[in-house]
Amino acid sequence: MISDMLDIRELRKTFGAGKVALDGVSFAVRPGEMFGFVGANGAGKTTTMRIVMGVLGADSGEVTWQGRSLGFAERRGFGYMPEERGLYQKMKVGEQVDYFGRLHGLSPAAAAKAVDELLVRLGLTERRGDAVEALSLGNQQRVQLAVALVHDPEVLVLDEPFSGLDPLAVDALAEVLQERARGGVPVIFSSHQLELVERLCDSIGIISAGRMVASGTVDELRAAEGERLRVVVREAKPGWADGLPGELTVAGDREILVVRGGDDQAILRAALEAGRVEHFGAERPSITEIFKEAVS
Amino acid sequence: MSHLLLVAGREVRAQVRTRAFVIGLVISVLVVGGIAFAPRFLGGPDSYTLGRVQVQELPLKALAPPDAEITWRAYDDEAAARAAMLDGELDAVLVPGNRVLTDGEIDDELGLLLQSANREAQIGASGVTITPLTMESVGADTRYQGARRGIATVVVLVLFLMIFSSVMMVAMGVVEEKGSRIVEILLSSIRPWQLLGGKILGLGAVGLINMVAIVAAGLTGALLSGVIADFPPGTTGIVLGVVAWFILGYAFFAAFAGALASLVSRQEEVGNVLQPMTLLVMLSYGVAFYDSVQPGSTVARVLSLVPPFSSMVMPVRTAAAEVPLWEVALSAGLMLAAVAGVLAVGAKVYERAVLRTGARVRLAEVLRGNKP
Numbered sequence: 290m291i292s293d294m295l296d297i298r299e300l301r302k303t304f305g306a307g308k309v310a311l312d313g314v315s316f317a318v319r320p321g322e323m324f325g326f327v328g329a330n331g332a333g334k335t336t337t338m339r340i341v342m343g344v345l346g347a348d349s350g351e352v353t354w355q356g357r358s359l360g361f362a363e364r365r366g367f368g369y370m371p372e373e374r375g376l377y378q379k380m381k382v383g384e385q386v387d388y389f390g391r392l393h394g395l396s397p398a399a400a401a402k403a404v405d406e407l408l409v410r411l412g413l414t415e416r417r418g419d420a421v422e423a424l425s426l427g428n429q430q431r432v433q434l435a436v437a438l439v440h441d442p443e444v445l446v447l448d449e450p451f452s453g454l455d456p457l458a459v460d461a462l463a464e465v466l467q468e469r470a471r472g473g474v475p476v477i478f479s480s481h482q483l484e485l486v487e488r489l490c491d492s493i494g495i496i497s498a499g500r501m502v503a504s505g506t507v508d509e510l511r512a513a514e515g516e517r518l519r520v521v522v523r524e525a526k527p528g529w530a531d532g533l534p535g536e537l538t539v540a541g542d543r544e545i546l547v548v549r550g551g552d553d554q555a556i557l558r559a560a561l562e563a564g565r566v567e568h569f570g571a572e573r574p575s576i577t578e579i580f581k582e583a584v585s
Numbered sequence: 586m587s588h589l590l591l592v593a594g595r596e597v598r599a600q601v602r603t604r605a606f607v608i609g610l611v612i613s614v615l616v617v618g619g620i621a622f623a624p625r626f627l628g629g630p631d632s633y634t635l636g637r638v639q640v641q642e643l644p645l646k647a648l649a650p651p652d653a654e655i656t657w658r659a660y661d662d663e664a665a666a667r668a669a670m671l672d673g674e675l676d677a678v679l680v681p682g683n684r685v686l687t688d689g690e691i692d693d694e695l696g697l698l699l700q701s702a703n704r705e706a707q708i709g710a711s712g713v714t715i716t717p718l719t720m721e722s723v724g725a726d727t728r729y730q731g732a733r734r735g736i737a738t739v740v741v742l743v744l745f746l747m748i749f750s751s752v753m754m755v756a757m758g759v760v761e762e763k764g765s766r767i768v769e770i771l772l773s774s775i776r777p778w779q780l781l782g783g784k785i786l787g788l789g790a791v792g793l794i795n796m797v798a799i800v801a802a803g804l805t806g807a808l809l810s811g812v813i814a815d816f817p818p819g820t821t822g823i824v825l826g827v828v829a830w831f832i833l834g835y836a837f838f839a840a841f842a843g844a845l846a847s848l849v850s851r852q853e854e855v856g857n858v859l860q861p862m863t864l865l866v867m868l869s870y871g872v873a874f875y876d877s878v879q880p881g882s883t884v885a886r887v888l889s890l891v892p893p894f895s896s897m898v899m900p901v902r903t904a905a906a907e908v909p910l911w912e913v914a915l916s917a918g919l920m921l922a923a924v925a926g927v928l929a930v931g932a933k934v935y936e937r938a939v940l941r942t943g944a945r946v947r948l949a950e951v952l953r954g955n956k957p
Contacts, residue, residue, distance in 0.1 A: 344769045344940055364773050375767030380599065391591050392774045436770060 292356050294319050295444055295475045300340055300350035302499075310336045311347070312499040318475040318492065323466065325486035326479040327580055328496035334479040335372045337496070338448050341477070342369050354444060365393060368442030370450055374433050376421045383408065383417040386435045393440035400439070407435045410465060427458045434462060438469070445469060447478040451485060463489055487576040497584040507576070514574045514582065518548045521568035522560050529563030543567070588775045592783025593790065596758070600791045610795060614802040620739070621806025633695055634658065636666040636678035643679065643702035729817035736820070737877035737904035740827050743799055744897050745870040747831060751792035752838040752862070756846035756855050758784050763939050764850045777936035781847075782928075785839045789832070796831050800824055826913075827900045833917070834896025836924045838866060844931035847939040848946045858945065865893060873897040880905035890916045892923035 295318045302311040311333050318324040328334050339345040341352050343364050352359050377385055383404055390400035408414045411431040421429055434450060445466070451459050467489065470476045480486050486493060487507065494504035503510055522529070525544045530537045533556055535548030544563075548556060560566045574582075600606050632654040633645075642657045649655060658675065660666035663686075666678040670688055676695060678686040685691065685699060708715065759781070762768040771780055804824070807813040841862045849858045856863075872894060876885035880902070888894040889902045895916045902908050938946045 339769075342769070342773050344772070361776070367773060369770055369773050371766050371769045373766040375762075375765040375770055377599070377761075377767065378765070379603075380595075388591070388595055389770065389774070392588060392771065394774075440774075 292317075292353065294355075295341075295477070296351075296353045297337065297341065298351050298353070300337060300352070301348045302336055302340065302345070303348055309499055311340075311350075314350070314496065314499065314501055316494045316501055316504045318477055320473045320475050321470050322475055322492055323470045323490045324475065324477045325490035325493045326477055326496065327481070327483060327486055327493060327576075328479075329584060332496045332584075333499045334496060335448055338446050338477065338479065339371075341446055342367065344371075366440075366443040368437035368440070368445045368447075370433055370437045370447040372448040374429065376429065376432060376436065378422040379420050381418055381420055382413060382424070382432050385421060385432065386439050389436045390439040395440055403439050403441065404435075407438060411435055412461060427454050430454060431458070431462070434465065438465070442469075443474060445474055445476040445478075447476070449480060450478050451480055451482055459485065483575075483577045483580055493576065495580055495583045502583040503579065510576075510579050511573050514579050515549050516571045516573060518546075518551070518553055518556065519568065519570060519572045520546045520548070520556060520560050520566065522546070522563050523565040523567050525560075525564035526562075529559060533559060547572075588779045589783045589786065592775070592780055593787035596784055596787025597790050600754070600788065601794075606791070610798055613795065613799050617739075617743070617799045618802035618806040621803045621812060622810040632656075633676045633692075633698075634674065636660050636669060636675040638663050638666050638678065638680045640679050640681055641706075643699065643706055645698055645702045648701050648705070649698055729815070732815045733817055733905050734877065734880070736816070736823065737880070737901050739803065740823075740904045741870070741873045741877045741897065741901045743796070744827065744831060744834065744873070744900060745866070747792055747796050747799075748834045748838055748896070749866055751788055751795075751835055752842045752866070753859075754788045754791070755784055755839045756842040756859055757852065758788065759843050759846040759935070759939070760849060760852055760855050763847060763942065764852065766942065768939055772940065777939060778932045781840075781843050781932055781935045785836065785843060789835050789839065792835055793828070793832070796828060800828065823900075823904050826903055829917075830896050830900040833920045833924055834869075834893060837893045837896060837920070837927050838862060840924070840928045840931035841865075844927075844934040844938075845948075847935040848948060848951070850942050850945075854945060869894045869897040873901040876901050877905055890919060892920040895920050 297317065298315050300311045300314040303309050314333060314337055316324075326334050326337070336345065340347045340350075341359070343359065343361070354363055357363060380388070386404045386407060387400050390403050391397070395403060408417055411434065413428065413431055413435065416424060416428060421432060424432065430450070430453065434447075437445065437447065447466075450462060450466075454462065463485070466476055466478070470491075490507065492504070492506050493510060495502050503513070505513070518535075522544050524542055530544070530546055533546065533548070534551040535546050535556075538545045538547075546556070546560070557566075557569060560569065634656045635645075636658050638660050645655050658669075660669070660678070663678075663680055666675070666680070667686060669675050670678050670686065673688075676687070677691060677699070679699075680686060683703070691699075705715070762771065762780075768780070804813070807816065842859055845858050845862055846855055849855065869888075872885055872888050876882060876889075876898060885898055885902060889898040889908075890912065899908070899913065899916045903913060934948070934951050937951045
């Protein structure tokens with residue numbers, strides 16, 4: 290069966306002076322999937338995305354889209370937002386987006402139509418005739434996204450699209466991306482805002498020091514991490530949790546025990562004996578916790 | 586091809602709309618037009634108003650240049666004539682006793698004219714007739730030497746300024762795109778040669794607009810001032826040649842500059858990385874300038890055949906003196922080949938270097954073909 294995915298396989302890249310940037314990075318993004326790419330600074334996110342876009346060559350490994358390895362013709366159908374934003378500062382917003390549409394092969398009429406729609410969608414209609422340099426950072430970022438979207442790309446590769454945006458702009462951008470994903474486009478984006486990734490993404494890949502340490506759907510990652518039991522006891526007798534598994538933290542007169550596995554009934558009895566139980570329940574780990582766990 | 590033109594079109598629009606372009610164009614048109622028109626103020630046809638006090642008019646008309654205007658005014662007494670002259674109404678006053686009164690030292694030309702006319706008149710009065718000498722050149726036609734040198738001086742300056750400024754625009758544009766990483770988006774939709782080629786084409790078109798405007802301003806100025814009558818035959822050919830050489834020279838240096846500029850990521854580094862190109866332009870300019878002042882040197886003759894020097898030296902040579910057609914053809918052929926060569930190598934260097942942001946990329950490394 291021919292894969293309909295964007296498949297990244299065993300990418301390796303070493304820069305000069307023997308610095309290993311990527312050490313066998315593999316993951317796949319399905320059509321219509323929002324893939325959040327997270328990792329510490331310098332972990333290899335940007336390098337991976339640059340290789341996907343052909344801006345950088347890999348030492349080995351392969352990227353395929355719908356079963357075909359990527360060449361210039363395939364990548365022309367991709368939309369890309371590089372980490373360091375690039376726009377012509379003195380060019381007007383409308384003309385700039387139109388220009389990139391034309392470069393991607395749109396006819397003048399199709400480009401004009403796409404520009405109209407996008408500027409409305411991104412709330413830039415009133416800035417259409419302004420030079421990019423006259424715009425706020427947030428608005429420049431919207432223009433950058435418009436440039437990535439103008440040719441109705443088959444695949445979206447976005448490096449830190451949300452960095453530096455206010456919450457309203459984040460929502461506006463997120464909505465546009467989700468809309469594209471619903472239209473069947475695989476969307477890869479990197480971000481340090483883990484709550485945002487958790488809210489938007491179907492799948493997440495965590496990269497650390499050039500290796501993928503975890504990847505899968507949000508549910509899969511949570512399942513892999515396992516459910517945990519969280520118990521909050523108020524005014525507990527000191528030493529009540531000795532002998533019980535898990536981690537105990539103290540916050541004021543509350544003691545919080547987080548346990549993975551173990552006999553929950555025995556723990557409950559111990560807690561009841563120790564003091565006033567305020568909270569007792571199973572808890573799913575947040576992406577932030579999974580991330581910290583994965584990269585530690 | 587359509588992408589090349591799209592890129593070129595953007596470059597033209599981006600430049601033509603700037604205030605700097607419009608102001609630059611207006612200034613250069615005014616300056617060049619002014620220079621061409623200036624002889625009218627400086628030389629112009631001579632006109633003299635002379636007074637005479639109870640003496641005959643001297644036959645100045647016969648001796649003066651054909652377009653000179655000579656007016657005589659008769660005065661009854663010397664005092665009246667003197668007063669009129671001191672008021673600036675008269676250039677000189679002829680008074681009895683073969684005396685000429687002037688306000689300060691006499692104009693050289695007028696002095697000579699009066700002396701000759703006086704001599705003629707006195708000899709004529711004694712009954713001797715003089716047959717004037719007829720001048721005839723048996724050597725090369727040097728009638729237009731002065732005009733040719735003047736044209737050559739203007740040509741060398743215009744070529745140098747236009748080529749250099751247009752080429753700098755290419756270099757700065759390349760670094761702008763590389764430094765802002767916009768090149769990463771551009772190169773995921775078009776090929777590197779289309780991006781560099783479109784930029785060279787577009788900025789070349791802008792340069793050509795400037796060039797044509799300047800040439801038109803120069804010719805208009807010359808036409809209005811009447812200087813055009815002094816132009817040697819074949820001036821049209823010289824002017825068209827200059828435009829053609831501008832295109833060749835620009836293409837060579839622009840490809841060279843574009844390739845070198847792709848090695849750096851910051852505008853501050855442009856001057857440094859362009860040094861080899863700047864040196865070549867300066868050398869070409871130096872030799873061309875020398876030839877416009879002192880035509881016919883062996884160095885100029887040799888370098889007018891060697892690219893890229895030929896792009897500036899040959900048009901100056903053809904303006905300054907007659908050059909055999911075969912030399913022009915050979916020089917153009919060699920230059921065309923050099924342009925093709927530097928375009929090919931330049932595009933390769935650009936392709937390999939322009940995505941390698943950060944520190945300056947070493948040219949040797951790029952030429953060896955190390956992939957990013």
